Amino acid sequence: MVLGERRPAPHSDVVTAAGVDHVRLSYLYADEGDVEGLESLLHLDPQVGAPPEVAHGGRPEVLQVLAPVGAAPGRHLLSRVIAEGDCVAAVGRLTTARAEVEFADIFTIGPDGLLAGCRRFYSATSP
Template sequence: MFSQAGGVQPGPSATVAPIGAEHVRLFYHYLDLGDVEGLVSLLDPDTRFRYPGRPTARGPSQVVSLLGRPLSTHTRHSLFKTVAEGDTVVAIGRFTRERESKGNGNETEFVDVFTLSEHGLLLACRRYRWVE
């Protein structure tokens, strides 16, 4: 993309990726805090999430239900790596659900592939899990 001054300007996807990567990190932070308003503020109105073994959630209210309403503060997402390019952010990490009673919780490693809207909001997410 060229500016009127003749220089090269980054296209929309070049500026969306860093914003989207930050939104993905905030998504897990708000999810672990149980902050529904914060989480919904990151979602595009047309968002859709696909998690293994669950129906596709369409729209912010269904996504919140998919993630667990009310959002639990008994979960923790630890990100190992995020990779952002164009309109895609990939998050690789571990999900830990703490048990009500004392003791070890259960852990699942995951890869979430997010698609971003033109404004850097989370338009779609597809989760992949490791099964051992």
């Protein structure tokens, strides 16, 4: 934010709650391989990033973070979901046939409650 720049009004509690529901649903749809379900949760032009990459835009990139094409099917087990305003953080464990990793996803919620952005982080100490 630039000095003097006006920050948009914060989302209402109702929009934030809808965003939390959409984040939780995104993992259910990802685990079931329901790409159409995932797409229904995305804002028109979502943004995505995964360190050390720079954020990119577009629905295909968000889908690639949440349900990578060609990846082994897995199961997300959320241990914590934290929300404030237009941000939802989800922390948990992803288990596939090949690996088990801890992750943290940081979602940006659009004014309509849909997923407008996603950044994924993996634990360096996962088993």
